[in-house]
Amino acid sequence: MQKIEILVGSMLGATEYVADAICEKLQEMGIPNQLHLKPDIADLDRTALWLICTSTHGAGELPDNIKPFSKQLEEQHFPHLSYLLVGLGDSSYDTFCEGAKQMQKDMDKTNAELLAEPILVDVLQHPVPEDEVIAWFESDHIRNKIQSWLQR
Numbered sequence: 658m659q660k661i662e663i664l665v666g667s668m669l670g671a672t673e674y675v676a677d678a679i680c681e682k683l684q685e686m687g688i689p690n691q692l693h694l695k696p697d698i699a700d701l702d703r704t705a706l707w708l709i710c711t712s713t714h715g716a717g718e719l720p721d722n723i724k725p726f727s728k729q730l731e732e733q734h735f736p737h738l739s740y741l742l743v744g745l746g747d748s749s750y751d752t753f754c755e756g757a758k759q760m761q762k763d764m765d766k767t768n769a770e771l772l773a774e775p776i777l778v779d780v781l782q783h784p785v786p787e788d789e790v791i792a793w794f795e796s797d798h799i800r801n802k803i804q805s806w807l808q809r
């Protein structure tokens with residue numbers, strides 16, 4: 658069966674909580690999945706759907722644990738790969754969710770297909786970001802996208 662690879666970029670753990678919540682949801686749905694807390698191209702299944710969850714740190718930078726993966730993407734070509742993107746950030750920074758936006762640019766360059774509009778969660782408005790992300794994940798729009806990907 659098709660699987661979902663969950664890639665996490667997190668500095669302080671908030672995005673990891675979000676990824677854990679998605680993992681639980683996928684378990685309930687009976688969809689095989691794997692969590693990657695230190696994403697590395699060599700460990701990832703390229704036939705899987707990738708769900709990339711990342712926060713932003715520094716001045717609009719990716720978290721340290723996912724920076725090497727972003728670098729690895731420079732040499733990749735993924736014309737058959739699909740992915741979803743979840744960003745966490747704080748709107749008091751003028752570099753709101755730049756990490757997730759950077760990740761989207763990196764993935765775009767590989768020719769991977771972004772399956773749906775990314776969700777960018779403002780932790781200032783939503784102190785429990787996993788609630789927002791799970792609502793997005795369970796929306797008809799995202800469920801339908803995942804179901805049609807699974808049936809490909």
Ligand SMILES: Cc1cc2nc3c(=O)[nH]c(=O)nc-3n(C[C@H](O)[C@H](O)[C@H](O)COP(=O)(O)O)c2cc1C
Pocket residue numbers: 666667668669670671672673712713714715716717718720745746747748750752753754755780
């Ligand atoms: C030192 C520091 C720098 C940050 N810089 C940004 C930023 O440039 N843009 C943004 O949208 N959020 C920024 N944030 C907010 C984090 O992205 C937000 O708190 C997020 O929930 C952290 O998730 P994590 O615990 O998974 O790393 C920053 C937070 C800290 C502590």
